[in-house]
Amino acid sequence: MYMEIITSAIHQRIDCLDDSHSEAIALTSAYDFNSASEAANRFSGVTQGNIYSRFTNPSVDLFERKLATFEGAEASVAFSSGMSAYLAIAITFLKQGDHVLLASGIFGTTTHLFRQYFGRFGITASVVDVDDINGWKKELQHNTKLIVVETPTNPILAVADIKQLSLIAKEQKAIFVVDNTLLSPVFQQPLAFGADLVLHSVGKFIDGQGRVVGGAISGSYKLIQPLKDYLRSSGTCLSAFNAWLLSKSMDTLYARMQQHQSNAIKVYNWLKVQDMIVSVNSTIDPEHSQAILISEQQKGHSPILTFSIKGGRIEAWKIIDSFELISRCTNIGDAKTMVTHPATTTHGKYTIKERERYGITENLIRLSIGLENPKDIIDDLNKAFDAIKTPICSDKSEEYDHVLSL
Numbered sequence: 432m433y434m435e436i437i438t439s440a441i442h443q444r445i446d447c448l449d450d451s452h453s454e455a456i457a458l459t460s461a462y463d464f465n466s467a468s469e470a471a472n473r474f475s476g477v478t479q480g481n482i483y484s485r486f487t488n489p490s491v492d493l494f495e496r497k498l499a500t501f502e503g504a505e506a507s508v509a510f511s512s513g514m515s516a517y518l519a520i521a522i523t524f525l526k527q528g529d530h531v532l533l534a535s536g537i538f539g540t541t542t543h544l545f546r547q548y549f550g551r552f553g554i555t556a557s558v559v560d561v562d563d564i565n566g567w568k569k570e571l572q573h574n575t576k577l578i579v580v581e582t583p584t585n586p587i588l589a590v591a592d593i594k595q596l597s598l599i600a601k602e603q604k605a606i607f608v609v610d611n612t613l614l615s616p617v618f619q620q621p622l623a624f625g626a627d628l629v630l631h632s633v634g635k636f637i638d639g640q641g642r643v644v645g646g647a648i649s650g651s652y653k654l655i656q657p658l659k660d661y662l663r664s665s666g667t668c669l670s671a672f673n674a675w676l677l678s679k680s681m682d683t684l685y686a687r688m689q690q691h692q693s694n695a696i697k698v699y700n701w702l703k704v705q706d707m708i709v710s711v712n713s714t715i716d717p718e719h720s721q722a723i724l725i726s727e728q729q730k731g732h733s734p735i736l737t738f739s740i741k742g743g744r745i746e747a748w749k750i751i752d753s754f755e756l757i758s759r760c761t762n763i764g765d766a767k768t769m770v771t772h773p774a775t776t777t778h779g780k781y782t783i784k785e786r787e788r789y790g791i792t793e794n795l796i797r798l799s800i801g802l803e804n805p806k807d808i809i810d811d812l813n814k815a816f817d818a819i820k821t822p823i824c825s826d827k828s829e830e831y832d833h834v835l836s837l
């Protein structure tokens with residue numbers, strides 16, 4: 432059944448460019464109307480068609496249709512970034528006096544957006560441990576209008592029970608958003624478990640080659656249409672060129688995710704038996720405390736692995752600095768394996784106390800496993816681990832003094 436969806440997604444076409452087998456990019460800002468009345472009819476919505484590329488563009492439309500097919504959604508809408516997709520949800524569906532519930536450990540900038548900026552407009556936000564269902568119920572307020580989870584969470588790989596949370600959201604009449612960036616629709620389709628909207632930072636696995644910044648939201652026509660109306664007024668649109676790249680990427684998404692997962696399993700198994708590792712976080716772990724939920728909800732595992740090593744920030748940074756193949760990047764979902772120190776980068780906006788609560792410790796390292804030969808990824812890890820077995824000599828320790836002061 433799922434393979435039929437993939438075939439259908441890959442074979443979506445741009446109608447106006449019907450005979451080019453690889454779709455051309457619709458690099459145009461405006462459209463040539465046949466008459467003044469045709470322009471008027473399109474503007475008033477009497478007839479459908481392109482108007483202006485801030486809100487209608489065939490390349491963007493093609494990408495949106497492919498993503499909607501993958502997610503099993505009625506419709507999708509694309510944005511200039513994942514954060515502008517979050518902004519769209521907040522501005523479209525919230526008003527002064529509303530409250531938002533956010534899952535613990537989600538991307539730091541998402542929490543920052545709601546707390547720092549929307550706080551100024553009288554919208555409050557609180558954070559709940561992602562896997563504590565009773566906690567979710569306790570934190571609900573009469574004015575909770577939006578519930579946002581990322582599952583699995585980055586970087587701890589804890590899992591939200593989408594079905595349970597969707598029931599809580601429905602009873603509350605709140606919109607329930609699932610950020611599906613870490614799995615892609617190949618490994619998880621949150622709408623099938625009751626989510627109202629699915630959000631992606633599409634520059635991650637969906638692009639898969641680290642070329643594009645973009646975002647997208649999928650869901651019912653009823654919820655996507657107001658987001659499209661907002662897009663027309665806000666102008667936070669995806670470019671035609673980026674949409675074209677993303678459409679091409681969608682054609683290989685299924686195959687890429689299988690390879691990412693297979694590599695991640697091999698790296699996980701290697702990490703698991705290393706002496707200097709305290710713990711490895713991954714839904715691949717057969718003893719993961721939420722293993723049953725994972726097998727029910729996910730069709731595969733995120734290629735994001737995090738591990739904590741013996742020591743603290745100095746040891747973590749030393750490993751990170753020793754990689755030769757693995758790139759030091761704060762992105763995820765690239766063909767190239769990448770490493771990040773979450774406590775001082777992606778999750779640096781959380782307070783020390785919050786980071787402790789969410790398990791984002793100084794000795795935690797995040798890997799986004801790429802598509803290289805897994806043996807080469809493991810070789811690079813092995814060499815870096817050897818580097819921390821060598822004690823830090825006195826002149827080196829000076830070099831690392833600044834590390835602790837940041």
Ligand SMILES: Cc1ncc(COP(=O)(O)O)c(C=O)c1O
Pocket residue numbers: 512513514515538581585610612613631632633634644645646
């Ligand atoms: C899970 C997740 N959601 C949303 C975002 C924000 O997306 P963008 O960087 O496209 O604005 C990120 C960015 O890293 C992310 O990791």
